[in-house]
Amino acid sequence: MADRLFAWSMSTCAFLVVLSLLWVLGDVVTEGLPHISWTFLFSAPENAGRAGGIAPILVSTFWILLIALVVALPIGLSVAVWLSEFAPVNSRFANNTGIVLDILAGVPSIVYGLFGNAFFSIYLGMGFSLLSGGLTLACMILPIFVRTCESGLRAVNNDWRRGALSLGMTKSAAIWHIILPGARPALVAGLILGLGRATAETAALLYTSGYVDRMPGSLLDSGRALSVHIYDLSMNVTGGDTAAYASALVLVILIMTLSILAQGMVDRWFKRRLVVS
C-alpha cells in the first residue's frame, strides 16, 4: 500500500512538472503563433515594437552571436586542447585553470554585464555597441565551451593516441588529424550549448549592446538583441505583449533547434564510439 502511494506521488510530481512547463510553452505558442508571419520576420519595428516586425533585431542578434563565437571558439578550443592533451597530470597550473573556469562559469550574467560595461564599453571606448555586447558574451560562454570540449577530447579512445604515436606522428599532428576529428561531435555540441546560452542571454546585453532597435550600420553601432527586445516590449511598452510573445516564440524555436541539434550530435557520437571500441 505504502509502496503504491509512493509510486503514485512520484508520478504526480513528474506529471506536475511536465504540466506546468508545458503550460508556459503552450502559452508562448498559442499567443505567439498567430502574430508570426513573413512580414513580422522581415520588416522593421514600428511604434516602439507594437507593430511591424523584428528584422533589425534578428540582424543585431546574429551579429552579436557571430562576434561571440568568432572570439570564444579559437580561444576555448585551444584551452580545451591544452587541458586534455598537454597539461601534465596533477600539475598545479592545470588544476588552477580548471578551478578558474569553474568560477567563471558561476559568475552571474548581470555581473558579466557590469564587467562588459566597465571594460569594453567605457575603458576600451566601444560604447554601447554590437562589438562590446558580442565580446561580453564571448567571455560568458568561454568557460562552458571549454569544459564541454575538454570532456569530449578526454573521451577520445587512448588507442587512437597510441596509434598516432607508434606511427611517429608529432603530438600537434596527432591532435589536428586524429583527436580533434574524433571529438568533433562533442566540439559541435559544446559550440551549440554555448550558442544557446548566448542566445538566451539578456542581462549581460542590457548595458553593453544597448537598446536601439534600428538596423545596425556597423559593428560599433548599438543594436538590440531578441531577448532584450522581449524584455523591453513586456516591461516598457504598454500593449506590446502580443509582439513580445511572437518574439519569444521565435527565440524559443531558435534555441530549441540548436539544442536538438546538440543532443543529436552527442547521441550519434556515443553510438559510433561503441562501434569503434
Next chain:
Amino acid sequence: MKMKAVNNRSDQNVRMVLVVLASSTALLLAMIIAFLFGESWPLFAHIWNDGQWGDLLQNNGWYPLEGHFGMMPMILSSLAVTVGALVVALPLGLGSAIFLQFYATPVLAKGFGTLLNLLAGIPSVVFGLWGLTRLVPMIAQWQPPGASLLAAVLVLSLMILPTIALTSSAALSGVPSDITAGGKALGLRRMTRIVHISLPAARSGIISGALLATARALGETMAVLMVAGNVVQNPSGLFEPVRVLTANIALEMAYAMDVHRASLFASGLLLTALVWFLSWGAHRMTKSQVKEHSHG
C-alpha cells in the same frame, strides 16, 4: 592517461601558444575582479570618509541619491526568493527524478528526459514574460498587487526545476547497481530501496545539483526583475513586492553616476562572492562523492 611524445620543436611552439591562451582565462577572471573592485572603489572611499561601515548592511534605506546605501533589504529579498524557489522546486524536482529513474518505462523516460532538456534551455526572459502576463494577473485577482515575492518564487522555481530534476536523476543513475541489487536480494520493497538505499547513496550528487540550482536562482536577473514588483523593502509577506540585488543592478545602471554606480558594482561583487561560495560547496560535494566511490 598521458603519454610521452617524441620531442619536437613544433610541438613545443604549439604548447607555448596553448599555455599562453590557457592563462588568458585566469587573466579574464583577474580582470573581472579588478574591474568590479576598481569600479566600486568610490563607494568604499565614500563610506571610509563618512566612517559608517555599518550603513551598507543596515536598514537605513536605499536612497542612493542622498548617499544612503542600505543593501540589506535587497540582500534579504534575494535570499528569500532563492530559498522559496528551492523549497518549491526541490521536492518536485527530486520526485520527477525518482519517477524518471525508477518508475518510467524506457520510452516514457526518454521522452521525459528530452522534454526536461529542452525546457532547461528556455530563456529566462521568456519565463519572465509568461510570469508577467499570466501569473501576476492571477495572483492579483486573489491578493493584489500581484507582482510579489510569491510570483518571483514560482517563476524561479519553474526555471530551476529542469536543472534539479536532471542533476538528481544523473546522480541516482550513478549509484552502483550492486548496492541496489543487494537491497532487492534482501526482499526490500521498491519504496524502501529508493528511500533508504538509492537516495542516501546519491546524496552528494543531489546536493551539489541543488547548490548549482541555488547559484542559478541567486544570479538570475530578468525573470525576477519582471515579476517581483521591485519595491525596495524587507520581504515581510508572500504578497509584498520586493527588489532583489540583481534586479537592482539592471534597473539602476541606466542612470547611476559616481558613488551610486560604484554601489551597484559593489552589489555585483557581493553577488559574485555569494554565488562562488555556493559553487565551491557544490565542487566539494562532487569531490567527496568521487572519493567515497573509490574507497567503496
